[in-house]
Amino acid sequence: MDATLSTPLLTVEDLSVHFMSGGAQITPVDGVSFSIEPGEALGIVGESGSGKSLTLRAILGLLPPGGQVEGTLRFSPTSETFSDAAPEDLQGRGVAMIFQEPMTALNPTMRVGDLIAEGVRRSEGFDRSAARRRAVELLRSAGVPNPEERARMWPHELSGGLRQRVMIATALSTRPALLLCDEPTTALDVTIQDQILGLLSQLRRDLGMAIVFVTHDLAVIAEICDRIAVMYAGRIVEVGDADDVLSVPRHPYTAALIGSAPSFHSRSERLAGIGGMPPDPRAFPRGCRFAPRCRYARDDCRDAPHRLISLGGRETACIHPEVLEGSPR
Amino acid sequence: MGRFRFVLKRLALTVPLLLGVVLLVFLILEITPGDPARQIVGLRASEEKLQEVRDSLGLSDPVLTQYVRYVGNVARGDLGYSYKSGRSVASLIAERLPVTIWLLGFGLVFALSISVPLGILSALRHDRAADHVVRAFGLIGLTMPSFWVGIILILLVALPTGLFPVGGFGETVPEHIRSIILPALTLAIAIVPIQIRSLRASTIAVLGSDYITTARSMGIPPSRLMRRFVLRNAAPPTIAIVALDVGFLLFGAVVIETTFALPGIGQGLVLAARGRDIPAIQGYTLLFAVMVVAVYLLADILTAIADPRVEIES
Amino acid sequence: MSLADDLTREYAPSEPQHQLMVERRRLPRRVWVGAAIVFVYILVAVFAPLLAPYDPLALDPLHALEDPSWAHPIGTDELGRDVLSRLIFAARVDLLVGFLGALLPAIVGTALGAIGAYRGGWRDALTMRTADVVQAFPTYILIIALVFALGQGLTSILVAFTIIAWVAYARLIRSEILRLRGLDYVEAARAAGLPTRRILWLHVFPNAVGQTLVYLPSDIVIATLGLAALSFLGLGVRPPTPEWGAMIAAGQPFIRDQWWLSTVPGVVVVGFGLGLSLIGEGIEEWTRR
Numbered sequence: 001m002d003a004t005l006s007t008p009l010l011t012v013e014d015l016s017v018h019f020m021s022g023g024a025q026i027t028p029v030d031g032v033s034f035s036i037e038p039g040e041a042l043g044i045v046g047e048s049g050s051g052k053s054l055t056l057r058a059i060l061g062l063l064p065p066g067g068q069v070e071g072t073l074r075f076s077p078t079s080e081t082f083s084d085a086a087p088e089d090l091q092g093r094g095v096a097m098i099f100q101e102p103m104t105a106l107n108p109t110m111r112v113g114d115l116i117a118e119g120v121r122r123s124e125g126f127d128r129s130a131a132r133r134r135a136v137e138l139l140r141s142a143g144v145p146n147p148e149e150r151a152r153m154w155p156h157e158l159s160g161g162l163r164q165r166v167m168i169a170t171a172l173s174t175r176p177a178l179l180l181c182d183e184p185t186t187a188l189d190v191t192i193q194d195q196i197l198g199l200l201s202q203l204r205r206d207l208g209m210a211i212v213f214v215t216h217d218l219a220v221i222a223e224i225c226d227r228i229a230v231m232y233a234g235r236i237v238e239v240g241d242a243d244d245v246l247s248v249p250r251h252p253y254t255a256a257l258i259g260s261a262p263s264f265h266s267r268s269e270r271l272a273g274i275g276g277m278p279p280d281p282r283a284f285p286r287g288c289r290f291a292p293r294c295r296y297a298r299d300d301c302r303d304a305p306h307r308l309i310s311l312g313g314r315e316t317a318c319i320h321p322e323v324l325e326g327s328p329r
Numbered sequence: 330m331g332r333f334r335f336v337l338k339r340l341a342l343t344v345p346l347l348l349g350v351v352l353l354v355f356l357i358l359e360i361t362p363g364d365p366a367r368q369i370v371g372l373r374a375s376e377e378k379l380q381e382v383r384d385s386l387g388l389s390d391p392v393l394t395q396y397v398r399y400v401g402n403v404a405r406g407d408l409g410y411s412y413k414s415g416r417s418v419a420s421l422i423a424e425r426l427p428v429t430i431w432l433l434g435f436g437l438v439f440a441l442s443i444s445v446p447l448g449i450l451s452a453l454r455h456d457r458a459a460d461h462v463v464r465a466f467g468l469i470g471l472t473m474p475s476f477w478v479g480i481i482l483i484l485l486v487a488l489p490t491g492l493f494p495v496g497g498f499g500e501t502v503p504e505h506i507r508s509i510i511l512p513a514l515t516l517a518i519a520i521v522p523i524q525i526r527s528l529r530a531s532t533i534a535v536l537g538s539d540y541i542t543t544a545r546s547m548g549i550p551p552s553r554l555m556r557r558f559v560l561r562n563a564a565p566p567t568i569a570i571v572a573l574d575v576g577f578l579l580f581g582a583v584v585i586e587t588t589f590a591l592p593g594i595g596q597g598l599v600l601a602a603r604g605r606d607i608p609a610i611q612g613y614t615l616l617f618a619v620m621v622v623a624v625y626l627l628a629d630i631l632t633a634i635a636d637p638r639v640e641i642e643s
Numbered sequence: 644m645s646l647a648d649d650l651t652r653e654y655a656p657s658e659p660q661h662q663l664m665v666e667r668r669r670l671p672r673r674v675w676v677g678a679a680i681v682f683v684y685i686l687v688a689v690f691a692p693l694l695a696p697y698d699p700l701a702l703d704p705l706h707a708l709e710d711p712s713w714a715h716p717i718g719t720d721e722l723g724r725d726v727l728s729r730l731i732f733a734a735r736v737d738l739l740v741g742f743l744g745a746l747l748p749a750i751v752g753t754a755l756g757a758i759g760a761y762r763g764g765w766r767d768a769l770t771m772r773t774a775d776v777v778q779a780f781p782t783y784i785l786i787i788a789l790v791f792a793l794g795q796g797l798t799s800i801l802v803a804f805t806i807i808a809w810v811a812y813a814r815l816i817r818s819e820i821l822r823l824r825g826l827d828y829v830e831a832a833r834a835a836g837l838p839t840r841r842i843l844w845l846h847v848f849p850n851a852v853g854q855t856l857v858y859l860p861s862d863i864v865i866a867t868l869g870l871a872a873l874s875f876l877g878l879g880v881r882p883p884t885p886e887w888g889a890m891i892a893a894g895q896p897f898i899r900d901q902w903w904l905s906t907v908p909g910v911v912v913v914g915f916g917l918g919l920s921l922i923g924e925g926i927e928e929w930t931r932r
Contacts, residue, residue, distance in 0.1 A: 057542075060545075060546050061545075062542050062545055062546055064537075091545060091546055091547070091548035092546070092547050092548015092549070093548060096546060096547070097543075097546040099539060099542070099543060101539060104538060104539040104540060105539040105540055105542070105543045106540055106543065107540045107543075107544065107557075107558055107562070108540070108562065108636070108637070108638055109561050109562055109635065109636060109637060110557070110558075118544075118547065118549060118553075118557075119547040119548075119549075122547060122548050122549060122550075123548070154637045154638070156637075156638050167543070170543065170547065171546075171547075173547065174547055174548060346775070346776065346779050349776040349779070350776065350779055350780065353776065353780065353785075354788070357785075357788045357789060357792045358788070358792060468917065468920050468924075469913065469917065471864070471916070471920065472864060472868075472912070472913045472915075472916025472917055472920060473909070473912075473913050473916075474868055474871050474872060474875070474888065474891070474909060474912055475872075476872060476875045476888075476891060476892075477891055477905070477906075477908075477909035477912070480891065480894075480895055480898060480905045480906075480909075481906065481909070483898060484898050484902055484905075484906070488898070488899060575781065576780070576781035576782040576783065576784070577782065577783075579781045579783075579784065580781060580782065580783035580784065580872070583783065583784070583787075583876070584872050584875065584876065587875070587876055588875075588895070598784070598787065599787075599876050599877070599878070602787055602790075602791050602876075602878055603877055603878070605791075610788060610791060613784075614784055614785070614787075614788050617780075617781045617784040618779065618780050618781060618784070620781070621779060621780065621781045622779055625779070
């Protein structure tokens with residue numbers, strides 16, 4: 001990562017998410033920090049329950065009822081900076097999000113063109129017909145064939161892949177500088193996955209848009225992300241350049257992830273098991289949260305405070321990264 | 330276009346339904362003991378006179394013939410003649426129907442202006458204090474007999490203030506309004522709990538759905554979100570449930586008209602039943618049944634307008 | 644399913660999916676509160692002759708419309724009868740019609756619906772078409788017409804209720820059976836060669852009945868209120884039988900000065916309805932989880 005003097009597009013500092021569950025407070029996202037440069041693609045990878053989805057939602061203030069956010073957000077789409085942005089402020093103002101399940105993510109009682117037009121009018125103040133025309137354009141740039149016709153259709157009349165494209169067009173309607181992607185390809189079959197990933201890469205190039213891509217699929221991350229952050233049990237455990245991290249992991253969890261998907265270049269859908277289960281957020285272990293499942297764990301791991309240590313161009317939370325030396329993937 | 334065909338199909342199904350309804354009405358009154366001819370000629374008339382009247386009324390014909398004749402008459406707008414009141418049933422209905430329409434109209438408006446805000450409030454704050462209060466009131470409301478509520482309103486509002494006449498409908502429009510307010514309010518109280526319960530449930534379901542999250546991520550302001558995204562999706566199930574309860578609504582009209590002595594078709598039905606006026610009962614019952622079918626149809630149309638996923642049943 | 648549900652499901656230790664058998668969990672508290680209330684009403688109805696201070700039919704025109712006093716805690720009605728005693732005896736009528744007016748349609752409707760659903764074919768079609776026509780009718784209007792045709796009195800009312808209300812039960816049991824029929828364990832039973840009736844009785848029924856049990860309490864309320872309304876209109880019980888709705892009607896002309904004559908019976912009805920509603924809501928909560 002080259003040292004840059006430009007302001008990061010988005011800085012997340014110490015983000016935590018709290019819920020009350022059965023009388024006790026749980027913290028599924030615990031002190032997460034990262035930043036994204038304009039036009040960059042950051043991947044966040046981890047198992048189910050690692051808190052990666054919640055992290056994205058917290059940025060936009062889209063948590064389910066009962067969820068509370070703590071932390072600092074700094075967003076600078078132009079040269080000014082919104083310091084200490086409250087998450088809801090970012091809605092529709094330069095940060096957009098696409099979701100995993102396109103069937104349920106589109107308003108069933110709205111024609112898709114109208115839905116996109118809503119976003120357009122919100123951010124650009126066009127009148128109805130100008131907004132509709134722009135919506136058609138957006139559909140076209142999302143690769144939807146016959147966009148004028150499709151704009152008049154209802155969500156339930158479209159196929160899964162088309163719906164995902166519609167969702168992307170909807171996200172683009174607010175002219176985002178940053179696109180948050182919450183497992184958008186997980187529910188699609190492999191060929192459509194390819195197309196959507198290709199579309200996202202192309203949009204990044206054409207619009208200079210940054211993306212944060214959350215998934216559990218390493219292969220997808222490898223394909224489109226510049227940097228990668230690995231999350232485990234609510235914390236980031238390793239962060240760095242995607243190629244670097246995936247070839248020379250410096251955290252046992254990352255190594256285990258890679259190891260359990262040895263042919264990830266061919267897009268295995270699920271990670272083969274790592275043995276054991278991620279910890280229940282109601283009872284996170286002390287110290288390093290991966291230690292119970294880590295085969296290199298030592299005694300001092302259970303008392304280690306969580307800190308990201310700089311190590312040759314990337315950061316890792318492991319206090320004994322040397323155990324991985326000599327065993328690149 | 331799928332929705333349009335859906336509505337047409339429902340319309341087509343209505344016809345046999347209506348025929349079945351007419352049959353049912355006809356049958357019910359067939360089995361009623363009592364001889365209409367006897368009622369006309371009185372107890373002391375001779376057998377011949379009785380037979381004469383029976384023949385002229387067509388009562389000697391086989392049942393099937395009578396039924397067919399009845400259907401034909403109904404189709405032509407002839408609902409029979411009420412001896413008890415000395416008028417055609419159709420004219421009775423024509424005179425009383427507007428009163429009931431006023432009652433139903435005002436009642437529905439009052440009800441919706443209470444149930445929509447409270448239903449949404451309950452959903453937005455669900456499982457919190459406001460929600461529990463609303464639901465508790467709803468529960469009590471469901472168990473209160475509407476005629477009792479009416480009497481309480483008369484006791485607490487009409488009598489002390491003297492502003493709301495109890496009995497009759499008045500001659501002028503302002504009098505109409507003053508006569509209809511308390512009855513309409515009573516009707517509203519009767520149906521609000523069901524509406525709130527249904528609206529609350531469907532709104533909660535909608536609020537939790539992903540497309541609301543998408544809309545929020547687009548920065549759509551709350552008021553627009555409520556109207557176009559939440560209500561529009563929460564309304565159809567509620568419309569369906571409310572429509573299915575139209576029978577209850579009409580009965581409410583019957584009871585409330587009796588309580589407040591409003592000269593509508595509800596009171597008409599009760600008076601006819603008490604006075605054993607068979608043609609009138611037949612006519613009123615038929616009218617009520619037709620109104621129910623019409624409301625079902627209307628509800629289907631409204632749902633089809635609101636929800637594009639409505640399709641022809643396979 | 645909302646995100647919150649998904650999330651809490653992710654984080655909660657996995658519980659076995661008891662989709663079929665109702666778990667033995669504790670009944671919510673409100674069921675007990677409701678049951679207690681209903682039980683009191685039942686006691687009053689059963690022990691009416693012992694509890695009522697006077698004969699409910701005893702006329703005493705010289706002491707008509709008296710104010711509440713120690714002798715007559717709720718005063719006397721327009722014919723001099725003790726209101727409290729009439730209230731107590733009325734419980735018999737209202738509870739009887741209320742319970743039977745829900746139970747009879749429940750039995751008839753469940754039977755018809757179950758046979759239709761399980762056997763299918765013309766039985767099912769006939770049942771459902773009939774249900775459609777009956778349902779197309781405004782419920783109470785049809786009841787009025789039926790009671791008119793059958794003659795006034797409790798029997799006619801019960802018959803009328805049954806003819807109308809079976810539909811809901813039939814549809815309930817039908818949708819439950821159709822849903823359960825496709826489940827694996829029924830397939831297994833069939834594959835093992837169990838005869839239809841045994842399968843219905845042993846396996847499908849117990850689970851399908853759950854929904855019916857949820858609906859019953861509210862139906863009892865509906866039946867009771869229906870009787871009260873009919874009696875209020877003069878089309879229900881025949882005088883001088885005491886009945887809560889009829890008492891409300893009888894008291895209406897005297898609302899100005901003897902307001903309790905109409906008010907108190909209404910409160911009594913609401914109390915009964917609340918008890919039942921609590922039971923109903925409680926059972927629903929219990930079966931939902």
